[in-house]
Amino acid sequence: MYSDHPEKQTSAKGKKWNLKVTSWNVDGIRAWVKKNGLEWVREESPDILCLQETKCGESALPAEVKDMPEYPNKYWACSDEKEGYSGVAMLSKKKPIKVTYGIGVEEHDKEGRVITAEFDKFFLVAAYVPNSGRGLVRLEYRQKWDVDFRAYLKSLDKKKPLILCGDLNVAHKEIDLKNPKTNKKTAGFTVEEREGFTSLLEEGFADSFRHLYPDTQYAYTFWTYMMNARGKNVGWRLDYFVLSDALLDNLCDSKIRSKVMGSDHCPITLLLAV
């Protein structure tokens, strides 16, 4: 099975980390709060917290998250149409220079999937990539998304290096899920989605976890609630920190907090020396 490595405190060039970012698909922020997700967040105490699948309009947010004095800067995006669907959030200790929503393409920007925060040295893009659905009913749409999202990231990267984090809804290689053989036609592991991710990396980005741990098996961030998958570690690595190649020198560690409960995904944490 997957057993976590100790946290690397320094980058390859020996600089100690001074930025911590956590990303977590919470699968319903209201249920997640009841399951004490915030307690773990307070212990982890990242500088920036990115949440996906909040499934909650801003008015219905639990008071506990709306407060959080540790994070005076909070940004919320939710689905325009379907109530209780999708939705992402970014909470930051430091105030970003600028925050934008969506990727600038009308048809992709109605479901509360992307928040981009500009900081001094980098952009942080927090995303919940569309699931291709049962029976791959939305795979075609997903391919359009992948093209447009890639273009968006490239355009940002021209200005300043970026960190992309979130639930990218793809397991890149066979090593990134327990049962690759039987999931080639399952959303999240089709050739189309996997090639989409490969194309992104070819544009000058790196999968931070895989960069540090090229051969680590059984490292997953998602387990279906069905069939006791988590108990058996039958999982998928769907959540990532993708970095502009220019930031690889600053990378200290990319952690998977696989034991942390509260959702069908576990949180992941990035340590960066910026």
Next chain:
Amino acid sequence: MYSDHPEKQTSAKGKKWNLKVTSWNVDGIRAWVKKNGLEWVREESPDILCLQETKCGESALPAEVKDMPEYPNKYWACSDEKEGYSGVAMLSKKKPIKVTYGIGVEEHDKEGRVITAEFDKFFLVAAYVPNSGRGLVRLEYRQKWDVDFRAYLKSLDKKKPLILCGDLNVAHKEIDLKNPKTNKKTAGFTVEEREGFTSLLEEGFADSFRHLYPDTQYAYTFWTYMMNARGKNVGWRLDYFVLSDALLDNLCDSKIRSKVMGSDHCPITLLLAV
């Protein structure tokens, strides 16, 4: 508050009871089974058990109820159209002479609301009367139901005396609910529904509980789950055993099992010497 009387074992003429019937609106038989409703039923051990609001098609019934060797004779009715809506059941130790479903009026017989069992000395009609709804949206329909249901009961009564039991969705008099003043426009306590019940009794039937206990206050069978109504005994008497006048001589007791949990209604039990 309401405190129960000891069980009367004999009729006015001194005959000991030899038939026990229990009626319970279970508000979802699957949830009710999980809350151990069957355990209480086993202790109470009625000869005949009538359940309302099973909210369950026959195929989805919990195995625990389908088994029950104590009740080899089981009858189920459910809504034709809306899955998980309404639905009644009758379980009997003794096999009835005949069992029929509905009241013989097309427009009323699609929602699984009535099962009639003919026994040697009486008919047993188990009913879940239509709720008039929030904003009384279905009061007009309810009035039609009341007329047709009354006609049905009268027609049966011509052949053989009857026992009507179930959730009749009306609190007859002010004494039958905690807050009569504020509920005159609420489903279950409108003049129309109350007069419907009065008309039924005028056709030669008796409210067994009220017949025995004409002045007992705070005796309720339903409490909304909201606002801790049950804790404060803010309730309604909506569940009844209504008897043909001819059966009053056989009546031993009509009990409200107000402490029994498992639904927003409590069970009621009839003791008859037949």
Next chain:
DNA sequence: CTTGATACG
């Protein structure tokens, strides 16, 4: 299996 929205009570 689990979340959340909706219908109904």
Next chain:
DNA sequence: CGTAGCAAG
């Protein structure tokens, strides 16, 4: 408030 269905994952 609580039970069902449903859509989505």
